[in-house]
Amino acid sequence: MGRIVDLRSDTCTLPTEEMLEATRYAEFGNDAFGEDPTVNRLQELAAEKLGMESSLLVASGTMGNLISMMTLVKGGDEVIVEEKAHLYYNEGRGISSLARIFLRPIRGHLGALDPRDVQNAIRPIVQRAHDQPRTALVCIENTHNNAGGTVIRPEQIKEIQEVTHAHNIKLYLDGARIFNAAVALGVDVREFTRYVDCMMFCLSKGLSAPVGSLVVGSEDFIEKAKWARQEVGGAMRQAGIIAASGIVAIEKMVDRLKDDHRNARLLAERLAEIEGISLDMETVQTNIVIFDVSGLGTDSNQFVFALNERGVKSKTRGKTAVRMLTHRGVEEEDIDYALTVIEDVARKFRKHRPFYES
Numbered sequence: 001m002g003r004i005v006d007l008r009s010d011t012c013t014l015p016t017e018e019m020l021e022a023t024r025y026a027e028f029g030n031d032a033f034g035e036d037p038t039v040n041r042l043q044e045l046a047a048e049k050l051g052m053e054s055s056l057l058v059a060s061g062t063m064g065n066l067i068s069m070m071t072l073v074k075g076g077d078e079v080i081v082e083e084k085a086h087l088y089y090n091e092g093r094g095i096s097s098l099a100r101i102f103l104r105p106i107r108g109h110l111g112a113l114d115p116r117d118v119q120n121a122i123r124p125i126v127q128r129a130h131d132q133p134r135t136a137l138v139c140i141e142n143t144h145n146n147a148g149g150t151v152i153r154p155e156q157i158k159e160i161q162e163v164t165h166a167h168n169i170k171l172y173l174d175g176a177r178i179f180n181a182a183v184a185l186g187v188d189v190r191e192f193t194r195y196v197d198c199m200m201f202c203l204s205k206g207l208s209a210p211v212g213s214l215v216v217g218s219e220d221f222i223e224k225a226k227w228a229r230q231e232v233g234g235a236m237r238q239a240g241i242i243a244a245s246g247i248v249a250i251e252k253m254v255d256r257l258k259d260d261h262r263n264a265r266l267l268a269e270r271l272a273e274i275e276g277i278s279l280d281m282e283t284v285q286t287n288i289v290i291f292d293v294s295g296l297g298t299d300s301n302q303f304v305f306a307l308n309e310r311g312v313k314s315k316t317r318g319k320t321a322v323r324m325l326t327h328r329g330v331e332e333e334d335i336d337y338a339l340t341v342i343e344d345v346a347r348k349f350r351k352h353r354p355f356y357e358s
Contacts, residue, residue, distance in 0.1 A: 005338045006313045010177075010260070010287060010327035013208040018252065019245035026244035031057070031236050038240030042247050046214045049250055050199065051190035054222040057243060058234055061176045061213045062091050064200035066098060068215055069137075070228040072170055072198070075100035077136035080121050082108040084146035087139055087174050098232070102133045110283060111144025112152045115159040122167050138164050141174040142181045142192060146317070148280070149264070149288025149325075151181045154191045161195040173199035176213075180206055180286040183257040197221075206257050206287060207249035208328050212242045256328065260287040263326040263335050270339045274346050287326045294320040296349040303345065310341045 006012045015023075029035035039057050046055040058064045065087050073079055081088045083105035087095070092103050106117050122135045140160060142152040157171075164171045173196040175181075182189040193199060198217030203209035215225050229235055236242070268284040271277050271291050279291035293303045300316035307314055317323045326335070 002311055003337060004311045004313065005330060005334045005341075007324035007326070007330065007338065008313045008315050010205040010325045013204070013206070013328050015210045015245050016208060016248065016253075019209065019248045022244040022248050023241055026240045028238040028240040031239040036238060036240045036243070038247070039243040042243040042250075043214070045247060045250055046201075046216055049189065050193045050201070050216045052193065052198070052216045052218065054219045055214045055216040056222050056225050056229065057236070057239060057246070058200075058213050058215055058229060059211065059236070060204075061174075061200055061202045062094065063229075063232065063234055064213045064215045065091055065174055066094055066232065067225050067228040067234065068172060068198060068200060069095050069101055070099045070231065071221060071225045072172060073099065073101050073136045074134075076102075076133055078102040078104050078123070078133035079137045079139055080104050080106060080113075080118060080135065081139045082106065082111055082113055082141065082144070084108075084111070084144075085139065085141045085174065086145045086176070087141065089146055104135075108144075108147075110150040111141065111147030112150070112156050113138075113140060113160055115163050118160055118163050122163075122169065135167075135169060137170055137172055139172045139174060140196075141176070143177045143184075143286050143288070145176070145288065148283030148290045149177070149180065149286035150283055151184050151285050152192075153185070154187070154195065157192060157195040170197040172196065175199045175201040177202070177205055177286065179254050180257050180261070183254065184261060184286050203246040203249045206260055206327055207253045209245040209249040209253075210242075212246050214246075253328075257287070260326040260328070260330075261285075263287075263330060263332060264289050264324075266332065267324065267326065267335050267339065270335075271342065274343055276346055276350050277342075289324045289326075290317055290321055291324075292320050293322060293346075293349075296346055297352070298349045303349070306345045306348075307341060310345065312338045312341045 026038045031039045043055045143149045203212040268289045276296035
């Protein structure tokens with residue numbers, strides 16, 4: 001096919017040479033017995049970085065969220081989420097079928113919940129009927145994937161935490177890309193995590209590790225989460241082979257996320273200049289760019305297929321929206337090449353627009 005620029009996801013990153021070397025020389029043990037020294041070091045490092053007591057290595061962010069829900073919420077109870085949250089939009093089936101939890105979506109702005117809406121969504125105990133679920137948890141996502149990689153600021157999290165605290169409800173953070181949020185604002189990641197009870201973050205996205213995520217929280221929460229991990233078959237053996245890359249990811253790969261943000265901004269600014277393509281620049285805050293192609297007289301499936309034929313990979317987001325992510329391995333010259341292809345494809349769709357519109 002020739003040149004490939006893969007903008008489908010930051011999960012397409014490959015491990016660095018340092019990660020491969022760390023894996024080669026790592027010490028291994030049986031993590032199911034708590035005896036893998038490399039896993040233990042990663043878990044201690046993650047807890048320290050996020051300002052919490054303990055953490056637990058899991059295979060994926062989806063597993064981390066599921067385990068957390070199983071630990072925090074009883075079957076039949078309700079969890080409040082933003083209406084386009086990944087946990088609801090992309091993971092809801094597993095949570096509802098395996099954990100038997102109701103997810104209650106409410107609309108946010110740029111992915112952020114309004115504390116007043118959270119307040120109104122919490123079911124009052126006095127008025128609650130026996131045939132209604134109990135509100136057990138509020139979940140937020142940072143950065144917010146389907147809102148375009150938007151950052152939920154620490155002060156916004158604090159306002160939600162005040163509501164959950166008043167109702168004796170825990171606040172959970174799906175922090176798959178929480179380090180992107182911290183880099184975007186130029187603050188320590190603990191500025192975000194200080195207001196939540198527990199969370200999950202991914203090693204395998206912008207941080208470039210090949211696999212793995214971490215659930216983080218109090219020692220009591222993590223001990224209970226180990227049971228949930230075992231329930232879904234998530235306990236691992238010589239998991240240091242995963243953890244070694246994770247240590248490098250946390251220690252060495254955070255600061256470079258600003259390069260991804262800069263490339264995403266460049267991509268978005270140039271896309272906005274193409275006739276027939278529209279996007280909201282307010283949403284371009286980190287490494288995700290979502291844009292609409294309806295002005296070209298086509299839909300997202302046709303547009304993504306045409307790009308893929310030319311070596312530029314992306315993903316659909318609904319009928320007319322397309323999502324692209326920048327990450328390590330995509331440099332500025334790759335963005336230039338991708339934009340050349342996008343401009344050419346857009347021009348061809350515009351040329352035949354009357355046929356699609358008829």
